[in-house]
Amino acid sequence: xxxxxxxxxxxxxxxxxxxxxxxxxxxxxxxxxxxxxxxxxxxxxxxxxxxxxxxxxxxxxxxxxxxxxxxxxxxxxxxx
Amino acid sequence: xxxxxxxxxxxxxxxxxxxxxxxxxxxxxxxxxxxxxxxxxxxxxxxxxxxxxxxxxxxxxxxxxxxxxxxxxxxxxxxx
Amino acid sequence: xxxxxxxxxxxxxxxxxxxxxxxxxxxxxxxxxxxxxxxxxxxxxxxxxxxxxxxxxxxxxxxxxxxxxxxxxxxxxxxxxxxxxxxxxxxxxxxxxxxxxxxxxxxxxxxxxxxxxxxxxxxxxxxxxxxxxxxxxxxxxxxxxxxx
Amino acid sequence: xxxxxxxxxxxxxxxxxxxxxxxxxxxxxxxxxxxxxxxxxxxxxxxxxxxxxxxxxxxxxxxxxxxxxxxxxxxxxxxxxxxxxxxxxxxxxxxxxxxxxxxxxxxxxxxxxxxxxxxxxxxxxxxxxxxxxxxxxxxxxxxxxxxx
Numbered sequence: 001x002x003x004x005x006x007x008x009x010x011x012x013x014x015x016x017x018x019x020x021x022x023x024x025x026x027x028x029x030x031x032x033x034x035x036x037x038x039x040x041x042x043x044x045x046x047x048x049x050x051x052x053x054x055x056x057x058x059x060x061x062x063x064x065x066x067x068x069x070x071x072x073x074x075x076x077x078x079x080x
Numbered sequence: 081x082x083x084x085x086x087x088x089x090x091x092x093x094x095x096x097x098x099x100x101x102x103x104x105x106x107x108x109x110x111x112x113x114x115x116x117x118x119x120x121x122x123x124x125x126x127x128x129x130x131x132x133x134x135x136x137x138x139x140x141x142x143x144x145x146x147x148x149x150x151x152x153x154x155x156x157x158x159x160x
Numbered sequence: 161x162x163x164x165x166x167x168x169x170x171x172x173x174x175x176x177x178x179x180x181x182x183x184x185x186x187x188x189x190x191x192x193x194x195x196x197x198x199x200x201x202x203x204x205x206x207x208x209x210x211x212x213x214x215x216x217x218x219x220x221x222x223x224x225x226x227x228x229x230x231x232x233x234x235x236x237x238x239x240x241x242x243x244x245x246x247x248x249x250x251x252x253x254x255x256x257x258x259x260x261x262x263x264x265x266x267x268x269x270x271x272x273x274x275x276x277x278x279x280x281x282x283x284x285x286x287x288x289x290x291x292x293x294x295x296x297x298x299x300x301x302x303x304x305x306x307x308x
Numbered sequence: 309x310x311x312x313x314x315x316x317x318x319x320x321x322x323x324x325x326x327x328x329x330x331x332x333x334x335x336x337x338x339x340x341x342x343x344x345x346x347x348x349x350x351x352x353x354x355x356x357x358x359x360x361x362x363x364x365x366x367x368x369x370x371x372x373x374x375x376x377x378x379x380x381x382x383x384x385x386x387x388x389x390x391x392x393x394x395x396x397x398x399x400x401x402x403x404x405x406x407x408x409x410x411x412x413x414x415x416x417x418x419x420x421x422x423x424x425x426x427x428x429x430x431x432x433x434x435x436x437x438x439x440x441x442x443x444x445x446x447x448x449x450x451x452x453x454x455x456x
Binding site (some may be wrong): 091131157 | 356
C-alpha cells in the first residue's frame with residue numbers, strides 16, 4: 001500500500017465534494033489511481049479523455065506512482 | 081486617333097516627371113496605351129507585372145479604350 | 161511570456177511589450193465569450209485552471225512555436241474566473257519578420273493551449289443549470305452523455 | 309469596412325467597433341515597418357496609394373472573405389505617407405463564431421490586399437537612395453511565394 005495524495009479538479013472536484021485527499025492505495029501507475037478513485041470523482045469519462053500530473057509534472061496513464069506522490073486528476077480540458 | 085487621359089503612379093509618375101497627360105493615341109486596348117507610353121513612364125517592366133484601370137474601374141490589358149477614357153497605369157503594387 | 165490570472169486582458173499593453181524593429185508581421189488571436197454554444201444561449205462563462213501547470217505547459221507551447229516557426233516573439237494571457245459575454249478569455253500574439261510565420265505560430269499556440277493546458281470552462285446558461293464544457297476533441301463523446 | 313488614409317491606426321478603436329456577442333474568435337494581422345529588407349537597413353517607408361480604387365478593391369476583398377468563410381465581420385485600415393520603423397502600416401481584423409474561419413479569412417484578406425490594391429511602397433535606406441520596393445524585384449515577387 002502506498003500513501004497517495006490525490007487532487008480533483010473542476011467536474012471531478014465537484015463530484016468528489018472535496019478538492020483532494022490522502023488515500024492508502026495499492027497502485028502501480030496513475031491509471032490505477034484513476035480507476036481506484038472512480039467512485040470518488042464519480043466520472044464515467046474514460047481516462048483517455050482526461051489528463052494527469054504527478055508532483056506538478058504532466059504525466060501519462062503509464063506513469064509510475066511512488067509512496068508519497070501527489071497525483072492530479074484533470075477532467076477533459078477546455079481552454080481558450 | 082483617340083484622346084486618352086493617361087495617369088502615372090509611383091515609379092511611373094517619377095519617371096514620367098508628371099502625374100498625367102492627355103495624349104492623342106492610335107490605340108484599341110489598355111495594352112496599346114501601355115506600350116505607346118513606355119518611353120514616357122520609362123519602365124522596363126512587362127505589363128504582366130503591372131495593373132491598369134479605366135475610368136476608375138480595375139481593368140486588364142485586353143480592356144478596350146474609347147475616346148475620352150482615362151487610363152490609370154499602375155506599376156507593380158506593394159501593399160501591406 | 162505566458163500568464164494566467166483573473167485580471168482583464170490589456171491587449172494594447174501586451175502588444176506594446178512585443179515591439180521589435182525587426183518585426184514585419186504581427187498576428188493576434190483573441191478568444192471572446194460568445195452568447196451561445198451548440199444552440200444554447202449562454203449567460204456567462206467561468207474558467208478554472210490549475211495555474212502552476214498552465215504556466216509550465218503554456219511556456220512550453222510558446223517555446224515550441226518559436227522553434228518550429230522561427231518567430232521573433234510570442235505571448236499569451238489566459239483569464240480565470242467569471243467572464244461576461246464579449247469579454248476576452250485568451251489573447252495570443254506573435255511577432256515575426258514575415259506574416260506567414262506569424263499566422264502559423266499564432267494558430268499553433270491557440271490550438272495547443274486549448275487541448276494541453278489544465279483549464280476548464282463552465283457555461284452558465286440562460287435556461288438551465290451550469291455545465292462543464294468538454295474539449296473540442298472530446299465533444300462528440302460528451303454530447304451523448306447529458307448531465308455529466 | 310475598408311479605410312486608407314495617412315492617420316495613425318487606432319487598433320483598439322477598430323476592434324471595439326467589431327464587438328459582436330456571437331463572436332467566439334477574433335484574429336488580427338498587423339503589418340509593421342521593419343528595420344531591414346533583404347539585408348539592407350531601412351530608415352523609414354513611404355506609402356503611396358490611389359485611394360478611390362483601393363477602397364473599391366479593399367471592400368471587394370472584405371466581401372469575398374465574408375462570403376467564402378462565413379465570418380461575422382471584417383475590417384481593414386491601410387496607411388499612406390511616411391512611416392517610421394515599428395509603425396503599423398496595415399491592420400486587418402476578423403470576427404467569427406470560431407477561430408478557424410477567423411484565421412483563414414484574416415490571412416485571405418491580407419494576402420489579397422497586398423497583391424490587388426494600387427498601393428506602392430518606397431523604402432528609404434540608411435545607406436543609399438530610396439527605392440520603390442516591388443518595381444526592381446517584381447518578377448521575383450510575382451512568381452515566388454508571397455513575402456511579408
